Amino acid sequence: MSTSGDAPDARRAAVLGSPIGHSRSPDLHLAAYRALGLTGWTYERIECTAERLPDVVGGSGPEWVGYSVTMPGKFAALNVALSATERARSIGAANTLVRTEGGWHADNTDVDGVSGALGTAGIDPSGQPAVIVGAGGTARPAIVALAEMGARSLTVVARDAGRARGARELAERMGLSVSVIGFDDGALSSVCESSGVLVSTVPAEAAAPFAPSLAAAPAILDVIYHPWPTELAALAQRRGAVVVGGLEMLLNQAFTQVELFTGQSAPREAMAAALR
Template identity: 55%
Template structure:
């Protein structure tokens, strides 16, 4: 692993790894989280830290995390383990409990603490898309899965007065409270309805679904600024169409960066070197 020079000779043994973190999910080989965290370790000279990927389903998560050695200080959790992470934890942050899923597990003296930094990711991406702290009134979220939850919670926190969700199945019971608990109205819409008129009247669109789920729908939907949580391949057809229509767009790699900063700080106890982490991610994506 890389880090700042310590003045030792070229033939010196590499530093012993004392602290570890990892990203859990399935499939996991595509995850860019190691690039962000390893860049943070290098920038701060944390040579005894290592960050890896571990293939892990939701069913496997309790057994894996519960039996892992003490060198592991934290886990980033991607799908399909976010609900299992919340249920496994011995302590849960208020926002993870409200959102109903966790993307972060941090070792404590008594077990594991669950948090959800995906909302930090959504907030940071929205700041870059719309302007820092800008209020939004009517928002459109596409999808009703695990990433839609922090998106709804963050938009409501940001002051949205109306949140529309397009989803193929009726998940009103689990999604509506994320909006209405902060005073926003909520409506669930099917793909068979008039999507173009809806998209043309919203302040922002947050797409949380794979690009294939929207194939052929992009001309109907791309009529507002777009945050698309997908970053591979990039740009997505929805983003390309919105940009062609003259709207600003932001990708999932921006959300990924912002959600990683809080994880890094909870795992290591050090302030995240945000610029170095973001630059490493951008370099990787350009390549």
């Protein structure tokens, strides 16, 4: 994949996903590489389904140092890796692939994204009940982050209990007492109101019909950043809740990715400025 005109220090990285055109990851990574003086490094968006991911990653030349992976490829990313962090294995999905001498290594820095975003907003779930909306690929790292931050218990809001089985089992392995309720459960509003924090991991349009109940939570992380604000975020802000959005999560997970790709400390101020 390299060309004869590449600089000796040329390195490549990219974000894989579908759709991928809205991704702000190139802004963050390119700002970091410039700040670190890595003038030969590039970072791009690659439209890539889960089915295509093994071929894309497997066909990477030696100039490729890593991939960020968004949906729908996070489960496939873990499967193509020859090694993985414990948290990626526990979650069952990876959002980061790093080239090592032994092959591709997987991690899930979404955990850092959730904990970093909550910390930035001054939201401390320690000792409090938490709510997670959704039970898919982004819910799982949120469960790990909330458990590591000391949440007392967890309620998973999902379309049906079957879809939430994996999330429930992960929460229990992390030592959380967990319950599962549906979006149409009559207790939804009171559960959210009595929580310390709610993390919504579902698309904006999926949360919108239930926003009046979900927005009862005193503190909310909505992992969406496009479009923003979501109906949930806007309603919660009008009600006086502490609200943090997906850009903060994206930024905080990218700090770890940059450090894994480059072996250097992430230039956090330069990366944050790239989002403003």
